[in-house]
Amino acid sequence: MTGLSSHTKCYALMVLMLPSDSARQWHVHELELVEVVADQVAVALSHAAILEESMRARDLLMEQNVALDLARREAETAIRARNDFLAVMNHEMRTPMHAIIALSSLLQETELTPEQRLMVETILKSSNLLATLINDVLDLSKLEDGSLQLDIGTFNLHSVFKEVLNLIKPVASVKKLSITLNLAQDLPVYAVGDEKRLMQTVLNVVGNAVKFSKEGSISIIAFVAKSESLRDSRAPDFFPMPSDNHFYLRVQVKDSGSGINPQEIPKLFTKFSQSQSSATRNSGGNGLGLAICKRFVNLMEGHIWLESDGLAKGCTATFIVKLGIPERSNESKLPFTPKVPANHGQTNFSGLKVLVMDDNGVSRMVTKGLLEHLGCDVSTVSSSEECLHGVSHEHQVVFLDVCMPGIDGFDLAVTIREKFAKRHEKPLIVALTGNTDKVTKENCMRVGINGVIQKPISVDKMRSILSELLEHRVLYEAL
Amino acid sequence: MERNQMRRQLALMRQSFFDQGFLDEQFIQLEELQDDANPNFVEEVVTLYYRDSSRLILNIDQALERNPLDFNKLDNYMHQFKGSSTSIGAKKVKAECTQFREYCKAGNSEGCMRTFQQLKKEYAILKRKLEAYFQQARQAGPLETACRSRN
Numbered sequence: 001m002t003g004l005s006s007h008t009k010c011y012a013l014m015v016l017m018l019p020s021d022s023a024r025q026w027h028v029h030e031l032e033l034v035e036v037v038a039d040q041v042a043v044a045l046s047h048a049a050i051l052e053e054s055m056r057a058r059d060l061l062m063e064q065n066v067a068l069d070l071a072r073r074e075a076e077t078a079i080r081a082r083n084d085f086l087a088v089m090n091h092e093m094r095t096p097m098h099a100i101i102a103l104s105s106l107l108q109e110t111e112l113t114p115e116q117r118l119m120v121e122t123i124l125k126s127s128n129l130l131a132t133l134i135n136d137v138l139d140l141s142k143l144e145d146g147s148l149q150l151d152i153g154t155f156n157l158h159s160v161f162k163e164v165l166n167l168i169k170p171v172a173s174v175k176k177l178s179i180t181l182n183l184a185q186d187l188p189v190y191a192v193g194d195e196k197r198l199m200q201t202v203l204n205v206v207g208n209a210v211k212f213s214k215e216g217s218i219s220i221i222a223f224v225a226k227s228e229s230l231r232d233s234r235a236p237d238f239f240p241m242p243s244d245n246h247f248y249l250r251v252q253v254k255d256s257g258s259g260i261n262p263q264e265i266p267k268l269f270t271k272f273s274q275s276q277s278s279a280t281r282n283s284g285g286n287g288l289g290l291a292i293c294k295r296f297v298n299l300m301e302g303h304i305w306l307e308s309d310g311l312a313k314g315c316t317a318t319f320i321v322k323l324g325i326p327e328r329s330n331e332s333k334l335p336f337t338p339k340v341p342a343n344h345g346q347t348n349f350s351g352l353k354v355l356v357m358d359d360n361g362v363s364r365m366v367t368k369g370l371l372e373h374l375g376c377d378v379s380t381v382s383s384s385e386e387c388l389h390g391v392s393h394e395h396q397v398v399f400l401d402v403c404m405p406g407i408d409g410f411d412l413a414v415t416i417r418e419k420f421a422k423r424h425e426k427p428l429i430v431a432l433t434g435n436t437d438k439v440t441k442e443n444c445m446r447v448g449i450n451g452v453i454q455k456p457i458s459v460d461k462m463r464s465i466l467s468e469l470l471e472h473r474v475l476y477e478a479l
Numbered sequence: 480m481e482r483n484q485m486r487r488q489l490a491l492m493r494q495s496f497f498d499q500g501f502l503d504e505q506f507i508q509l510e511e512l513q514d515d516a517n518p519n520f521v522e523e524v525v526t527l528y529y530r531d532s533s534r535l536i537l538n539i540d541q542a543l544e545r546n547p548l549d550f551n552k553l554d555n556y557m558h559q560f561k562g563s564s565t566s567i568g569a570k571k572v573k574a575e576c577t578q579f580r581e582y583c584k585a586g587n588s589e590g591c592m593r594t595f596q597q598l599k600k601e602y603a604i605l606k607r608k609l610e611a612y613f614q615q616a617r618q619a620g621p622l623e624t625a626c627r628s629r630n
Contacts, residue, residue, distance in 0.1 A: 110490060111510070362528045362563035369512040369520055434565070456505050456565065459512065 012045060014038050093134050101127045126167060129203065132196050150194035150299050154326045157191040157249070158183055161222060164202045172210050177218055179206075184223035188247065192324030197296045201304075204289050205253050205317045212315070213257030225250035225320055245325050248302070254316045260308040268306065269294045297321055349466055350375035353394050355427070357387040357412075358401035363455075367399060367432070370462055384412045391416060395427045397469065400449075402431045402440075413447045428469055432457070485619040492612055501605055505568030522613045528567050529606055535560050536599065543592055553591065554583040571601045 016034060018026055104124045112120065165181050172179050202220075209218045225248040260268070269290050290304075297304040302321035308314065354371055358364040359382045371378045379395075381387045391398055398416065402409030413429050420426040428450040433440060444452045451469055453461075496502040506521075513520040539556050542549060561576035575598035582590030 109494075360559055360562045360566070361531045362524060363566040365524055365527055366509065366512075366566045369509075369517060369524070372517070373512045373514060434562070456508065458508050 012041070014041070094131075097127065097131050097134060101131060122166070125163065129167075129196070129200065133200060150197060150296075152192060152194060152324075154190055154192050155195035156189060157187065157323070158189050160195060160199050160202065161220065164199060164206055165220075167203065168206055168210055172218070175210065175214070177210060177213055177216065179210075179218045179220065182219065182221045184221075186224055187222055187249075188224075188325060190326045191247075191249070192326050193300065193321070194296075198300070198321065198323075201293045201296050201319065201321075202251060204293050205251070205304075205319065208289065209253050209255035209257065209315070209317065213255045216256030216314075218253065218255045221252045221254075223250055224248065245327075246322055247325060248320050249323050250318065250320045252316060252318045254314065256314040259311045259313040259315050260306065261311055262308060265306050265308070269304075293319070349470075352376045352396055352466070352470075354378055354397045354399065355387070355391055355395045356380045356399045356401075357382070357384070358399075358432070359383060360401070363401065367401075367457075370457065370459060371399075373459060374463055374466065384415075387412060388415060388419070391419070391427065393420065393423055393425045393427070397428045397430060397466070399430050399432055402433050402444075410443055410447045410449075413444075413449050417448045430465075430469065482620060485615065489612070489615050489619050492608075492615065496608065496612075500570050501608060503568045503570040505565065507568070509567065522616075525567055525609055525613070528563055528569075532560060532563055532602070535563075536602070539595060543595060548588050548591065550583045550586055550591075554580055557583065569602075569605055572598060572605060575601055 101124065104120055104127060107120050108117070108124070161181055161183060165179060168179065206218070206220060294304055297319050300321035300323070302319060304317070304319035307316045307318070352375065354376045356364060356367050356371065356378060358367060358380070361382070364380050364382065368378045368380050379390060381390050387398070387400075400409045400412060409431060413431070416427070416429060429448070430451040430453060431440075431444050431449050432453050432455055434455045441452055451465070453465060457465075496506070509521045509524055517523075535556055539553065539560075542553055542556065557576055557579050561573060561580070564573045564576055575594055579591055579594045579598060582594055
């Protein structure tokens with residue numbers, strides 16, 4: 001009896017029964033031969049088994065390849081579908097967006113009340129921000145492969161925060177949430193960076209705070225981060241290096257809302273992550289808001305993080321970004337702030353008694369209309385005799401048109417002065433002139449004229465002029 | 480709605496005045512002065528302008544017939560004319576006034592007469608346009624939103 005086996009596996013058993021009384025006598029070498037044959041058969045059997053297994057493996061591989069191929073094609077289809085979806089959604093979203101922006105701009109060009117104008121401006125600003133957001137959000141590939149570039153420019157940093165506040169105030173007041181903005185004293189007014197994306201980030205973070213607070217208050221603090229505070233235990237791999245022409249802006253938004261489970265925090269910045277808890281801090285349903293913010297903040301060489309003591313215990317969102325300090329020469333390119341800002345001081349001059357002297361009928365009517373529009377009680381005269389006759393101590397301001405040939409406005413002013421020399425209440429005398437030169441100005445000052453204004457005058461200009469005049473009793477604008 | 484169409488046309492007409500240089504920013508200032516207390520301010524000022532200046536034109540015409548020309552007097556008249564035109568924002572008319580005064584200063588009779596003809600032409604064109612504009616404005620009806628409430 002011999003077992004046909006190869007290695008350890010037994011394939012078959014060959015039994016040779018040799019009766020003791022058989023006619024054939026088996027010799028030892030014959031038995032050995034049988035053993036060899038048996039071994040060979042075992043080997044053959046094992047080979048066959050291996051072949052069978054390899055064929056099975058090959059079939060399996062082929063099946064797997066087919067399956068993988070199918071999966072790859074499905075994935076490709078899915079990506080194509082996603083890109084098509086994005087392209088279509090892009091277009092779908094941009095079309096109405098474009099309509100809103102275009103029509104709002106057109107609306108601005110029409111005649112509107114101040115309240116309406118303010119509303120239209122807010123619509124336009126919000127639409128522009130939304131349009132930028134759509135461009136960024138739907139341009140996932142750019143954000144993915146990091147090829148998004150910041151639009152660097154000089155901008156008013158303080159206005160960014162005020163804008164965000166203006167945009168979010170309506171929503172917050174509906175929810176009866178109070179928002180406070182605290183800009184540090186040393187926070188530069190102008191900075192160099194990507195204004196739109198910084199605003200988006202602030203808006204996103206503040207928007208989240210508003211969204212997830214049912215009541216209470218939200219505080220926004222912005223200040224220049226000093227070296228010690230830059231290194232944060234929560235951002236151990238962040239090594240900010242302040243320099244001469246850069247500073248680090250640190251913004252903290254604290255709310256008393258629904259809070260976050262601290263374990264959920266890392267996931268919040270991952271796009272499309274679905275949070276298990278019902279209150280997810282990702283803005284909108286697509287979970288992109290904070291992910292985008294993180295991208296922007298990273299591009300600005302900064303860091304963003306959230307802290308919360310737990311659910312229902314509020315949340316503090318903090319981010320630090322690097323901004324440039326504009327050079328002194330840049331300040332001349334910044335929008336010029338007028339010496340006397342519009343709506344400065346008094347804006348209602350109702351009852352202010354004024355006298356206008358102008359020999360030109362049309363010009364007189366226009367000046368009268370202007371002053372009446374501002375609430376003044378206006379009397380008009382068309383000659384110096386009428387003026388001297390009509391002017392009284394009740395008049396607080398006398399407007400003289402001094403570009404009248406043949407009538408010496410200066411002499412008139414002198415005469416008016418003399419008339420009221422002994423009185424306590426004297427009218428302020430203002431010269432309106434189309435000719436502007438130093439000589440005219442000096443002559444006016446010499447005869448005691450309180451102010452000189454160059455025509456033509458706009459409503460806003462007249463308003464600020466009257467304001468300054470009544471406050472300081474004198475006005476000599478740069479002619 | 481027909482009214483909306485009229486208002487649109489009106490807005491286009493108005494814009495063309497600025498685009499083609501007939502009116503300048505001063506006209507807008509006048510519009511800003513129109514409010515509930517003065518709903519027809521602009522039309523009133525413009526009407527006054529045409530009334531006043533027609534008298535001036537007559538005077539200048541007569542003065543230009545004299546020989547020799549009294550440039551001083553002409554300059555005085557033109558100063559008035561220019562002042563009024565500036566007050567309503569009549570851009571082209573104002574430019575002709577300035578030109579006329581230059582010729583007066585230079586004592587150029589021919590220049591004055593030529594410029595005055597041009598001035599009268601611009602004056603008439605603007606008058607026609609503004610009359611049409613105000614007429615259409617009246618037909619389109621009062622725009623509640625166009626008036627700013629009194630400060």
